[in-house]
Each structure stands twice: as C-alpha cells, then as structure tokens.
Amino acid sequence: MASFDVAGIVQALHGARSDWRESQKRSREPGGREFPSREAVGGIVESLKGALFPMRLGPPDLRQESEDFYVAHTLDAALHALLAQARLELRYSARREGNGELDAQIDAKAQALVHSFASALPAIRRLLDSDVVAAYRGDPAARSVDEVLLCYPGVLAMIHHRVAHQLYRLELPLLARIVAELAHSQTGIDLHPGAAIGAGFFIDHGTGVVIGETAVIGERVRVYQAVTLGAKRFPTDDDGHLHKGLPRHPIVEDDVVIYAGATILGRVTLGKGAVIGGNVWLTHDVPAGGNVTQAVSREASATRAAP
Numbered sequence: 001m002a003s004f005d006v007a008g009i010v011q012a013l014h015g016a017r018s019d020w021r022e023s024q025k026r027s028r029e030p031g032g033r034e035f036p037s038r039e040a041v042g043g044i045v046e047s048l049k050g051a052l053f054p055m056r057l058g059p060p061d062l063r064q065e066s067e068d069f070y071v072a073h074t075l076d077a078a079l080h081a082l083l084a085q086a087r088l089e090l091r092y093s094a095r096r097e098g099n100g101e102l103d104a105q106i107d108a109k110a111q112a113l114v115h116s117f118a119s120a121l122p123a124i125r126r127l128l129d130s131d132v133v134a135a136y137r138g139d140p141a142a143r144s145v146d147e148v149l150l151c152y153p154g155v156l157a158m159i160h161h162r163v164a165h166q167l168y169r170l171e172l173p174l175l176a177r178i179v180a181e182l183a184h185s186q187t188g189i190d191l192h193p194g195a196a197i198g199a200g201f202f203i204d205h206g207t208g209v210v211i212g213e214t215a216v217i218g219e220r221v222r223v224y225q226a227v228t229l230g231a232k233r234f235p236t237d238d239d240g241h242l243h244k245g246l247p248r249h250p251i252v253e254d255d256v257v258i259y260a261g262a263t264i265l266g267r268v269t270l271g272k273g274a275v276i277g278g279n280v281w282l283t284h285d286v287p288a289g290g291n292v293t294q295a296v297s298r299e300a301s302a303t304r305a306a307p
Contacts, residue, residue, distance in 0.1 A: 047081075054067050054070055085175055110214070113233050120166050131201050136148045153186070154209075161197065177193060252270045277292060279294050
C-alpha cells in the first residue's frame with residue numbers, strides 16, 4: 001500500500017499557515033471563521049435569484065398561488081444568512097483597521113445594512129426587468145423575455161451585479177466582490193461591483209467583457225463581447241503604492257453602443273448616442289452622437305501623436 005507521509009505534510013502545512021498568519025499579523029486565538037464564505041454567499045445569491053424571479057428561477061414545482069409564501073420563506077432564510085456573512089465581514093474589517101468597534105456595535109451595524117439591502121430588492125427587481133427587456137429587444141435571435149432570463153449570460157451577470165452593487169454601496173465590499181466573481185466564473189463577464197450601471201443595460205454574448213470599479217454607465221447602453229471599460233494608468237504615492245478609489249474608468253452616457261473587442265481606457269466620456277466600432281482602442285472623449293470606427297480611431301491617434 002502506498003504511503004504519503006500525511007502526518008509530515010500536515011505538520012508542514014501547519015507551519016506554512018503559521019508563517020502566513022504571522023506575516024499578516026493575524027490573531028492566533030482559537031475561534032471560528034474570520035471572514036465570509038464563498039460557498040455561503042453563493043447559496044444566498046441562489047436564494048435571492050429565486051425570490052426575485054420565483055416562477056422562472058425558483059423551484060421547478062412552484063405554483064403561482066404559492067408564490068408569495070415561497071418568496072417570504074426564501075427571503076427570510078437568505079437575509080438571515082446574509083446577516084451572518086455581513087457580521088463576519090464587518091468584524092474582519094474592524095480587526096484589520098483596529099477601529100475598536102465592539103461586537104454589539106458590529107451586530108447593530110450589520111442588521112441595519114441588511115435591512116437596507118432587503119428594502120432595495122423591489123428596486124433591484126425593476127432594474128433587472130429593464131435589463132431583460134433590453135436584451136429581448138436588442139437581440140433578434142431572442143424569442144421571449146423568458147428565454148433571455150433563463151439562458152443569457154449577460155442577464156445572469158447583471159442579476160449578480162445589481163445585487164453586488166447594492167452591497168458595495170452599503171460598504172460591504174468583500175461580500176459584493178464574492179457575488180460578482182461568482183458570476184465572472186460562470187459567464188466570463190467581469191463586472192466590478194462598484195460600477196454604476198443604469199437601467200436597460202444589455203451585454204450581448206458577453207464573454208470577455210470587463211467593466212472597472214469607477215465606470216459610470218447611463219441608460220439603454222448596449223455592449224458586445226470582449227469590450228473593456230478600463231483604466232489607462234494607475235497613479236502611485238511616493239512609496240510606489242497604488243492610489244485606491246480614484247475615478248479612472250470611462251463615463252458612458254445614455255443610448256451608447258459599443259461593438260465587440262473595443263477597448264476604452266481612462267476617465268473619458270462617451271456622449272449620448274455615440275457608437276463605438278469593433279476593435280477600437282480609445283483613450284479620448286467622444287461627443288454625443290459620435291461614430292468611431294477602427295480606421296478613424298487610428299487616424300485620430302496618429303494626428304494626436306504628430307509633432
């Protein structure tokens with residue numbers, strides 16, 4: 001029988017964990033989990049999907065006459081589970097920042113935040129309805145709004161994003177990022193939870209779309225696969241550390257269309273109704289109604305680079 005020296009490996013792993021905790025100044029006191037669980041957050045999101053769209057994303061045997069009962073039961077369980085994860089994040093943040101918050105203060109804050117999140121769910125549902133309708137109207141291959149909701153990766157990514165963005169606004173950024181990354185791993189669509197996205201947003205196909213933290217997107221915007229709304233540069237302080245939270249991603253006004261493979265970098269503004277062609281590399285503003293194609297973008301870049 002093969003021998004793997006499990007006892008020796010366990011001891012070595014214990015040493016590696018101890019070294020890491022020492023380097024990160026982590027507490028050695030015995031206790032439970034220190035920060036939120038990706039698995040637990042995934043279960044919460046699945047429950048919230050069912051509560052938001054019970055007859056489409058809820059259990060297969062649900063009947064309409066039981067819809068409100070199911071939503072009430074599911075929401076109650078999901079919100080209590082979210083409360084536990086919010087407490088973990090707030091305690092983790094308090095330890096890292098050394099702000100001296102007591103457990104009672106953290107518990108009260110967590111309850112207030114989850115209450116605010118729960119109150120926002122009807123508005124989130126209405127925003128998602130606008131996204132579903134935008135996808136149906138924007139894709140001639142879509143046969144129904146139900147098909148869009150059940151099948152389109154861009155809609156799945158937006159369900160996660162609308163939930164994650166609300167958590168981000170409530171200053172639960174770790175929970176928000178976990179929710180966003182669950183969708184990223186399933187769809188290949190990378191939406192930072194900090195990005196502010198207006199109603200009626202449609203991501204067609206979706207794979208490879210990247211939208212950064214400080215992007216601001218208006219209403220009825222449509223983007224295609226492999227579009228990037230990113231940062232042009234990352235300012236640092238005197239010690240070479242990145243400045244966090246600075247506005248560094250594009251502003252996209254209402255009714256803009258961005259075709260596949262376009263890369264828009266920096267705090268530039270795409271004016272209302274602008275159309276950005278495929279594979280364009282763009283680092284400057286575009287006026288309202290502007291139309292930028294790859295050839296025009298290259299010419300403009302060459303003109304700006306000329307002495």
